[in-house]
Structure formats: structure tokens, C-alpha cells
Amino acid sequence: MTNFESMLLSEALRVKLMNIAMSKTFNRFDADELIQTTYLKAIERQDQFSGDKIDPWVVTILKNTFIDSTRKKRPDLPGDDLPELSEEGDQQAELLERDKDLCLKKLDETEREVIAMKQTMSYEEISDVLKIKSGSVRVKLFRAREKFRICMGFDND
Amino acid sequence: MTDQDKILLMSYLDNELNANEISEVESLISNDSDAQDYLNQLKMTNNEVDAFFSSEDMKLLDVSVSQFVKTLKPVATSSFQLGEVISSFFFSRQLVTYSLTAMIFLTAGLFYNDGAIEELSEEAQPILFDLNQTLFEKQVFKTRGLSSEVEEIKDLLTQTIDEMVSQGSAEGNLVYGTKTYAIFLKEKTMKLRGGKGCYSGNILFNGESSSISFCKAVNDTSLIFTD
Numbered sequence: 001m002t003n004f005e006s007m008l009l010s011e012a013l014r015v016k017l018m019n020i021a022m023s024k025t026f027n028r029f030d031a032d033e034l035i036q037t038t039y040l041k042a043i044e045r046q047d048q049f050s051g052d053k054i055d056p057w058v059v060t061i062l063k064n065t066f067i068d069s070t071r072k073k074r075p076d077l078p079g080d081d082l083p084e085l086s087e088e089g090d091q092q093a094e095l096l097e098r099d100k101d102l103c104l105k106k107l108d109e110t111e112r113e114v115i116a117m118k119q120t121m122s123y124e125e126i127s128d129v130l131k132i133k134s135g136s137v138r139v140k141l142f143r144a145r146e147k148f149r150i151c152m153g154f155d156n157d
Numbered sequence: 158m159t160d161q162d163k164i165l166l167m168s169y170l171d172n173e174l175n176a177n178e179i180s181e182v183e184s185l186i187s188n189d190s191d192a193q194d195y196l197n198q199l200k201m202t203n204n205e206v207d208a209f210f211s212s213e214d215m216k217l218l219d220v221s222v223s224q225f226v227k228t229l230k231p232v233a234t235s236s237f238q239l240g241e242v243i244s245s246f247f248f249s250r251q252l253v254t255y256s257l258t259a260m261i262f263l264t265a266g267l268f269y270n271d272g273a274i275e276e277l278s279e280e281a282q283p284i285l286f287d288l289n290q291t292l293f294e295k296q297v298f299k300t301r302g303l304s305s306e307v308e309e310i311k312d313l314l315t316q317t318i319d320e321m322v323s324q325g326s327a328e329g330n331l332v333y334g335t336k337t338y339a340i341f342l343k344e345k346t347m348k349l350r351g352g353k354g355c356y357s358g359n360i361l362f363n364g365e366s367s368s369i370s371f372c373k374a375v376n377d378t379s380l381i382f383t384d
Contacts, residue, residue, distance in 0.1 A: 028218040035222050100205050119210045123173050142164045149202040
């Protein structure tokens with residue numbers, strides 16, 4: 001296996017892509033499709049990759065692929081993103097789950113992205129991918145978490 | 158407490174501070190009850206975010222993506238095979254939305270077991286269509302409620318096409334209760350070991366046609382609705 005292939009097919013990159021894809025699609029089927037398309041595009045365009053860090057390059061492919069796919073889809077209608085509550089299930093748990101999803105959806109694209117990236121990446125790695133300073137990553141992450149914290153009602157203010 | 162303090166507390170939980178900053182934060186936590194409260198709120202926030210990224214859906218996604226990545230390993234070593242995979246992938250991904258009855262959805266990805274793809278020379282070898290026009294028929298009586306019908310039809314269609322391929326039939330009918338699905342396999346798109354392979358075609362139901370891609374390998378079978 002070439003160096004490119006071992007970097008591309010590494011577990012670390014796979015997990016990063018999963019987190020980012022899920023933070024964008026909120027749906028494992030769409031995330032799955034997005035990731036598979038990303039891998040195939042990366043393989044197809046491997047001649048365009050230069051450098052020793054593949055993660056930022058592949059993440060950019062994923063982000064562009066997502067943008068392309070959302071352009072083709074119809075806009076969400078109000079209520080589209082609300083999961084149905086089961087009649088017999090644990091509604092309390094489902095409501096909490098729904099809160100969490102809704103609060104994450106209320107964040108803007110970059111805020112969700114940065115939260116997803118932080119699951120597996122350091123500030124420095126995120127700054128490499130987003131091509132911004134590490135200090136800016138810290139501030140973006142802070143703002144994103146603040147929004148989420150307040151939305152979830154964890155603030156006592 | 159300032160935003161700067163809050164950012165320090167957040168970075169503290171993220172293990173992103175140097176020794177001096179850690180001392181500063183720990184002093185803040187021990188002297189400021191607001192900082193302690195905020196730290197707890199941040200922990201709750203992080204727990205909820207972690208829960209989202211370790212949900213059941215994420216686990217299922219992990220299984221699916223891992224399987225896909227595994228199939229790429231042998232493929233990525235040969236540009237010829239890679240071309241086949243990419244063209245086949247995009248052929249089938251043109252239309253991942255589809256409708257059959259209410260909606261049959263699926264996640265089946267292309268799968269390629271290690272070494273499952275037959276070695277082909279660089280010279281283009283035509284893939285012969287190895288099915289004949291014999292009509293295969295399968296009748297199934299409805300036994301389940303409406304809620305599982307979509308899943309059942311998906312399974313039955315996969316099963317029917319699998320049997321069609323095994324018997325060498327390019328055309329088949331699946332009669333499910335009062336509904337009839339007419340299946341046509343038109344082209345063999347990929348050869349796999351053991352006489353297995355991938356086929357494209359379409360399914361007619363209720364006057365509507367849905368394009369499909371079906372693959373059968375030694376240990377796996379998948380059906381993708383591409384239309």
C-alpha cells in the first residue's frame with residue numbers, strides 16, 4: 001500500500017470524516033454516502049494531493065461534496081428535522097435527544113464543524129484543516145459551545 | 158467572570174493549556190464559585206456533545222464506513238480496478254433517491270471482498286452478459302403488518318434477484334400479495350470471483366421504473382436503487 005493509501009484509509013481519518021459528516025447531515029445514511037463519495041473522489045484525485053498532511057485535503061473534499069449535494073436537494077421544510085416521537089417509548093429521553101439535535105442544528109455550519117472536529121482533533125490540527133489560527137479555533141469553539149450550552153438550558157444565568 | 162476566563166476553563170477541559178495556564182485556571186476554580194459552576198456546565202455540555210458523536214447511529218455508520226474502507230484497500234492498488242469501482246459507484250449513485258411503494262430505502266454500498274474482483278488485464282476485456290431471457294417467478298404472501306412492508310419488499314427483491322442470477326434469468330416477477338414487481342437485468346457491470354458479479358437493470362412497479370444495481374459476491378449481496 002502506498003503512503004497516500006495508508007494515510008487515506010487510516011482509522012484516524014475515518015473517524016474524523018464520520019464526525020464531520022454526521023455534524024453536517026444529522027443522518028447516518030446521508031453521512032455514509034457523503035463519506036463514500038469523499039473517499040472515491042480522493043482516490044480519483046490523488047494526483048492533486050501534495051504535502052504530508054492528508055486530513056485537511058480530504059476534509060475539504062468532504063465539505064465541497066456536501067455543499068454540492070445540498071445545492072441539489074430541496075430546501076428543508078419547517079418541521080422536517082423533527083424526529084417523530086414514539087407513542088410508547090421513553091418520551092423523556094427522546095425529548096432530551098431531540099433537544100440535543102435541535103441545539104446542534106441551531107449552530108452555524110462552522111460552529112458544528114469545529115465541535116465535530118474537536119472530538120478527535122487538537123486545536124492545532126483544527127487550525128490546519130480550517131486554515132485559521134489556533135487562537136481563532138479556540139474562540140470559535142467557545143462560541144459554539146456557549147450557544148449549545150445555553151440552548152440546552154445548562155446556564156444558570 | 159470574563160469570556161477570557163471562560164475560554165481558559167474550556168481549554169482546561171480540552172487539555173489544551175500549558176503549565177502556567179493550568180495553574181491560573183486551577184486557582185480560578187478554587188477561588189471563584191462562578192468558575193466552578195461554569196466548569197460543571199461545560200462538562201454537561203461536553204457530555205451531551207460526546208453523546209451525539211457516540212450515538213447508536215454513529216456506531217452503525219462506523220460499521221458501514223469501515224466495511225467500505227476495507228473494500229477500498231485492494232482496489233486502491235490497481236488503477237484499472239479503481240476505475241471500475243469509481244465508474245460503477247457513480248453509475249449507481251446518480252440517483253440515490255427513489256420510490257417504490259411508499260419508499261424502499263437502503264444503504265447497501267458496493268462491496269468488494271479482499272481479492273474478490275477478478276484479475277483483468279489492462280486490455281479491456283468485455284464483460285459478457287451471462288443471463289438469458291427465461292422468466293423467473295416468485296410469489297410471496299403478505300404475512301406482516303404495514304410497518305415492516307417496506308423492509309420486507311426490499312429483502313424480497315434482493316432475494317428474488319439473487320435467485321434470478323443463480324438460475325441465469327434476466328427477467329423476473331415478484332408477486333407480493335396483490336402487487337407485482339417486474340425485474341429486468343440488462344447488463345453485467347462487474348465480474349467477481351466464483352462466477353459472481355454486479356448487474357444493472359430496472360424494476361417496474363405501478364407503471365413506474367426504478368433503476369437498480371445488484372451485486373453478488375461470495376459472502377455478500379447488495380441491491381441499490383439508483384433511481
